[in-house]
Amino acid sequence: MFKMDDRILVAVSGGKDSLALWDVLNRLEYKVDGLYIGLGIDGEGRYSHNSQEKAEAFAAEHNLHLIIEDVTKTLGASIPEAATLTHRGRGKPCSLCGLTKRHIMNRVGFHGGYDVLATGHNLDDEAAVLFGNTLNWQVGYLSRQSPVLEDNPTGFIRRAKPFCRFYERETAAYALLRGIEYIYDECPHAVGAKSIYYKELLNQLEADRPGAKLQFYLSFLKARGEGVFNIEQDQSGLDLKQCETCGQPTTIPGQCAFCRTWESVRARKQSG
Amino acid sequence: MFKMDDRILVAVSGGKDSLALWDVLNRLEYKVDGLYIGLGIDGEGRYSHNSQEKAEAFAAEHNLHLIIEDVTKTLGASIPEAATLTHRGRGKPCSLCGLTKRHIMNRVGFHGGYDVLATGHNLDDEAAVLFGNTLNWQVGYLSRQSPVLEDNPTGFIRRAKPFCRFYERETAAYALLRGIEYIYDECPHAVGAKSIYYKELLNQLEADRPGAKLQFYLSFLKARGEGVFNIEQDQSGLDLKQCETCGQPTTIPGQCAFCRTWESVRARKQSG
Numbered sequence: 001m002f003k004m005d006d007r008i009l010v011a012v013s014g015g016k017d018s019l020a021l022w023d024v025l026n027r028l029e030y031k032v033d034g035l036y037i038g039l040g041i042d043g044e045g046r047y048s049h050n051s052q053e054k055a056e057a058f059a060a061e062h063n064l065h066l067i068i069e070d071v072t073k074t075l076g077a078s079i080p081e082a083a084t085l086t087h088r089g090r091g092k093p094c095s096l097c098g099l100t101k102r103h104i105m106n107r108v109g110f111h112g113g114y115d116v117l118a119t120g121h122n123l124d125d126e127a128a129v130l131f132g133n134t135l136n137w138q139v140g141y142l143s144r145q146s147p148v149l150e151d152n153p154t155g156f157i158r159r160a161k162p163f164c165r166f167y168e169r170e171t172a173a174y175a176l177l178r179g180i181e182y183i184y185d186e187c188p189h190a191v192g193a194k195s196i197y198y199k200e201l202l203n204q205l206e207a208d209r210p211g212a213k214l215q216f217y218l219s220f221l222k223a224r225g226e227g228v229f230n231i232e233q234d235q236s237g238l239d240l241k242q243c244e245t246c247g248q249p250t251t252i253p254g255q256c257a258f259c260r261t262w263e264s265v266r267a268r269k270q271s272g
Numbered sequence: 273m274f275k276m277d278d279r280i281l282v283a284v285s286g287g288k289d290s291l292a293l294w295d296v297l298n299r300l301e302y303k304v305d306g307l308y309i310g311l312g313i314d315g316e317g318r319y320s321h322n323s324q325e326k327a328e329a330f331a332a333e334h335n336l337h338l339i340i341e342d343v344t345k346t347l348g349a350s351i352p353e354a355a356t357l358t359h360r361g362r363g364k365p366c367s368l369c370g371l372t373k374r375h376i377m378n379r380v381g382f383h384g385g386y387d388v389l390a391t392g393h394n395l396d397d398e399a400a401v402l403f404g405n406t407l408n409w410q411v412g413y414l415s416r417q418s419p420v421l422e423d424n425p426t427g428f429i430r431r432a433k434p435f436c437r438f439y440e441r442e443t444a445a446y447a448l449l450r451g452i453e454y455i456y457d458e459c460p461h462a463v464g465a466k467s468i469y470y471k472e473l474l475n476q477l478e479a480d481r482p483g484a485k486l487q488f489y490l491s492f493l494k495a496r497g498e499g500v501f502n503i504e505q506d507q508s509g510l511d512l513k514q515c516e517t518c519g520q521p522t523t524i525p526g527q528c529a530f531c532r533t534w535e536s537v538r539a540r541k542q543s544g
Contacts, residue, residue, distance in 0.1 A: 134406055135477075135484060137491035139500045201477065205407075208469065212407060219409035228411045230502040 006115040008032040014051030016175040017120030038070040040078025051183040085268040103258040109157040121161040124168040128198040143229040155249040278387040280304040286323030288447040289392030310342040312350025323455040357540040375530040381429040393433040396440040400470040415501040427521040
């Protein structure tokens with residue numbers, strides 16, 4: 001996944017997976033910085049505030065460099081506020097949040113000169129995504145679900161998920177044994193999310209047939225690696241244009257979805 | 273699936289799906305005979321005996337031709353007895369039973385001059401098979417799971433599953449409304465079968481997300497039809513040899529799995 005002289009950027013949420021990943025990569029002596037994205041999810045529970053504290057404390061304790069991007073400051077509204085000002089996601093902020101995080105991670109990673117963006121997705125995460133995509137046979141998504149997505153020279157950074165073969169309970173055990181302080185709460189907006197439903201169903205399967213979750217994911221990777229899916233397998237072959245506003249790669253001509261959405265958020269905020 | 277002058281052979285188990293299918297095809301004025309395979313599953317409950325009675329009664333009532341193949345008479349042992357004499361299936365007769373039924377159905381269909389073999393598999397059956405194959409990403413099976421499998425000139429009859437888009441509750445409702453007498457019992461050996469476990473899991477998914485089961489199956493068919501799987505899609509392209517004993521097509525040189533298994537069953541029975 002990585003060469004020893006790669007500059008790695010880890011996307012850090014303050015949760016166990018991403019902090020454990022940062023810890024592992026640092027102990028393996030990779031050159032690895034963190035990126036925390038402040039989403040402004042600060043109603044009851046102060047999710048963003050508390051998770052940022054954990055990320056900052058970890059960086060300070062291990063003398064690591066943490067880049068902080070604050071959505072409210074940079075883009076003009078917090079994620080929950082912006083979600084009320086756009087039709088994207090039908091009231092739920094998750095779609096907007098994912099779009100925004102992907103954009104920021106790629107921008108910081110690509111323009112910061114990093115070789116690879118690492119995220120803390122574990123087996124439970126990946127199996128749930130795979131399960132959702134399989135229930136609807138979304139073959140485009142299936143063919144691009146991979147532990148490593150190679151970069152695209154026009155502007156997508158290489159991406160890697162080093163923990164994708166570890167059960168969530170394994171990353172939790174690692175974080176516990178290493179004494180890593182992380183935020184226990186899930187994002188309050190995740191309640192009722194499809195991904196959580198799929199995780200529960202897969203947990204039931206795993207309880208009845210131990211190993212089924214790993215087998216599901218690994219046999220998928222094997223089939224995918226053998227070229228089973230008859231279409232483009234990664235982002236290197238996508239037909240990409242440059243967004244005329246931000247310059248990031250996009251599959252649609254003109255403005256990318258990120259710029260379009262946030263321009264409309266700011267316009268509505270001013271007029272409203 | 274069928275032309276009006278096709279000669280159709282319906283595999284009839286005495287259950288609701290296959291009898292409902294026979295009824296529908298007969299009412300639509302297709303030329304359709306039935307095939308009942310006596311498996312000799314006649315411990316407590318007398319499953320085979322009772323299911324044969326239902327099949328015979330239906331044929332008599334509608335003045336239809338029913339072919340009866342008795343495994344014990346033809347092959348020398350009942351399915352449960354044979355299962356104790358072979359290592360196939362590790363004590364469970366289901367693998368041997370499937371192998372045997374597929375062989376007999378193809379032999380009777382092909383040599384009887386039928387154009388197509390129709391089976392009563394419903395959506396619940398197909399979705400459970402699909403689910404099992406997907407959990408292990410068995411792409412060979414996935415690519416051949418289809419409402420219609422075209423024939424292979426060297427000896428595989430065309431196969432069709434006209435009810436594959438109907439929920440089990442729909443075929444049950446049809447059988448009920450038509451007053452079809454069918455056997456309610458499941459095969460006693462099916463208890464604990466993976467397929468039943470998968471059906472239960474999918475039923476839970478369906479209860480939480482109505483339509484999910486149909487969507488899972490239909491989106492699979494759509495993806496498959498679009499050529500997503502990068503391998504042979506049906507039996508017409510298989511590299512087949514002829515079994516040196518029975519002459520039926522097989523993918524392995526020499527004897528087919530059916531002949532090999534039953535020869536060994538008869539040898540053990542004689543010696544044992």
